[in-house]
Amino acid sequence: xxxxxxxxxxxxxxxxxxxxxxxxxxxxxxxxxxxxxxxxxxxxxxxxxxxxxxxxxxxxxxxxxxxxxxxxxxxxxxxxxxxxxxxxxxxxxxxxxxxxxxxxxxxxxxxxxxxxxxxxxxxxxxxxxxxxxxxxxxxxxxxxxxxxxxxxxxxxxxxxxxxxxxxxxxxxxxxxxxxxxxxxxxxxxxxxxxxxxxxxxxxxxxxxxxxxxxxxxxxxxxxxxxxxxxxxxxxxxxxxxxxxxxxxxxxxxxxxxxxxxxxxxxxxxxxxxxxxxxxxxxxxxxxxxxxxxxxxxxxxxxxxxxxxxxxxxxxxxxxxxxxxxxxxxxxxxxxxxxxxxxxxxxxxxxxxxxxxxxxxxxxxxxxxxxxxx
Amino acid sequence: xxxxxxxxxxxxxxxxxxxxxxxxxxxxxxxxxxxxxxxxxxxxxxxxxxxxxxxxxxxxxxxxxxxxxxxxxxxxxxxxxxxxxxxxxxxxxxxxxxxxxxxxxxxxxxxxxxxxxxxxxxxxxx
Numbered sequence: 453x454x455x456x457x458x459x460x461x462x463x464x465x466x467x468x469x470x471x472x473x474x475x476x477x478x479x480x481x482x483x484x485x486x487x488x489x490x491x492x493x494x495x496x497x498x499x500x501x502x503x504x505x506x507x508x509x510x511x512x513x514x515x516x517x518x519x520x521x522x523x524x525x526x527x528x529x530x531x532x533x534x535x536x537x538x539x540x541x542x543x544x545x546x547x548x549x550x551x552x553x554x555x556x557x558x559x560x561x562x563x564x565x566x567x568x569x570x571x572x573x574x575x576x577x578x579x580x581x582x583x584x585x586x587x588x589x590x591x592x593x594x595x596x597x598x599x600x601x602x603x604x605x606x607x608x609x610x611x612x613x614x615x616x617x618x619x620x621x622x623x624x625x626x627x628x629x630x631x632x633x634x635x636x637x638x639x640x641x642x643x644x645x646x647x648x649x650x651x652x653x654x655x656x657x658x659x660x661x662x663x664x665x666x667x668x669x670x671x672x673x674x675x676x677x678x679x680x681x682x683x684x685x686x687x688x689x690x691x692x693x694x695x696x697x698x699x700x701x702x703x704x705x706x707x708x709x710x711x712x713x714x715x716x717x718x719x720x721x722x723x724x725x726x727x728x729x730x731x732x733x734x735x736x737x738x739x740x741x742x743x744x745x746x747x748x749x750x751x752x753x754x755x756x757x758x759x760x761x762x763x764x765x766x767x768x769x770x771x772x773x774x775x776x777x778x779x780x781x782x783x784x785x786x787x788x789x790x791x792x793x794x795x796x797x798x799x800x801x802x803x804x805x806x807x808x809x810x811x812x813x814x815x816x817x818x819x820x821x822x823x824x825x
Numbered sequence: 826x827x828x829x830x831x832x833x834x835x836x837x838x839x840x841x842x843x844x845x846x847x848x849x850x851x852x853x854x855x856x857x858x859x860x861x862x863x864x865x866x867x868x869x870x871x872x873x874x875x876x877x878x879x880x881x882x883x884x885x886x887x888x889x890x891x892x893x894x895x896x897x898x899x900x901x902x903x904x905x906x907x908x909x910x911x912x913x914x915x916x917x918x919x920x921x922x923x924x925x926x927x928x929x930x931x932x933x934x935x936x937x938x939x940x941x942x943x944x945x946x947x948x949x950x951x
Contacts (some may be wrong), residue, residue: 491887778864
């Protein structure tokens with residue numbers, strides 16, 4: 453629960469959201485726009501045209517130095533040696549019990565320099581962990597979270613929208629940028645970073661710009677509304693979009709007590725790359741077999757599943773819903789649940805929706821096939 | 826925002842239109858605006874009896890689920906089943922086609938304790 457005595461922080465785009473008549477809510481210590489014209493309309497805008505999101509609350513950490521590769525190889529679950537300069541990699545940092553401290557994206561800016569994007573609600577927790585673990589290595593880690601504003605541009609028209617605020621040469625480089633990669637660009641006259649990635653399942657980008665030019669950049673992107681149908685999108689649609697694409701949300705689908713194998717990101721967990729924090733426990737869990745894992749599901753009865761609702765097979769409890777919602781593009785309702793591995797694709801189970809057991813079915817992940825490529 | 830003058834209101838944002846011994850119950854335009862996109866409405870079967878303040882169903886938006894409370898004691902005589910397949914229609918009109926249930930009131934005098942339109946409008950401005 454939010455401590456009422458703590459002032460929620462505002463992003464550099466706060467005034468822009470208020471001027472756009474957004475509904476503002478507290479979120480992870482920040483006051484953020486949850487919606488502008490409505491979650492369903494905004495969801496549709498991103499699937500069909502282009503939406504821009506203020507994600508300035510996300511954190512950024514730079515890691516640089518002769519031991520940067522060695523350090524990140526020890527700190528994170530994915531294989532840093534596979535990351536080329538200009539590339540991006542989905543990864544996670546684990547505690548000593550192999551539980552997830554956070555999931556993150558690591559970009560390689562140079563041979564010995566990395567830029568790490570972390571979750572808003574975990575900024576302080578992550579940085580103190582990273583800082584502590586870096587002591588034994590010849591690296592400098594810097595928390596740059598307060599320096600950057602971040603805007604996500606997502607949807608089939610996102611390339612055209614973003615190109616409109618770039619120089620011709622930066623726009624050409626962006627059009628050639630492979631999925632997950634990052635490049636430098638000049639945005640609103642300032643050196644910025646531009647990554648081809650996102651959290652919606654659509655073609656899209658995330659830009660890191662100095663705070664001082666956040667407002668100008670936001671307005672410049674929206675100026676192309678008549679031509680490309682670009683609109684501002686709140687956290688409400690961000691959640692329904694990512695849920696259809698089955699992207700995990702920290703705090704919902706995973707936490708300090710869930711391992712990456714249980715969270716279904718074994719594809720990013722390189723147990724054989726050499727030692728890293730949490731590795732031994734993961735290796736044990738892998739050989740013993742995980743007992744529970746994240747699965748996607750759809751409701752067969754009516755009702756909307758929500759985070760924390762219990763899952764039953766017959767009368768036996770078999771896990772819980774980690775994220776649930778209406779599924780605006782897919783249709784119906786559904787989500788993700790952390791359930792017993794005895795539940796396989798196609799199996800039916802019940803979700804306890806406020807005392808009523810409603811039928812649901814495990815389906816193939818993701819619910820919505822990403823169009824990021 | 827519109828609040829019909831002839832309706833009575835609760836602090837939980839329901840309205841009731843009293844006609845003799847029967848009443849039609851719904852949610853206010855203010856509630857609808859606060860909820861955002863309405864995606865699911867759960868209503869009782871006709872024949873069920875409730876006390877004033879009892880939860881008789883739920884209304885769910887993309888963000889959250891809220892209980893629906895009976896403004897006065899009574900028995901459900903009709904349910905707006907059209908809302909089951911088209912819950913979003915409530916957003917456009919929560920006073921006419923967006924009614925939720927019709928009830929036979931235990932006592933027609935009960936409605937006098939509820940807020941009138943002016944008092945309700947003052948309440949939501951607080």
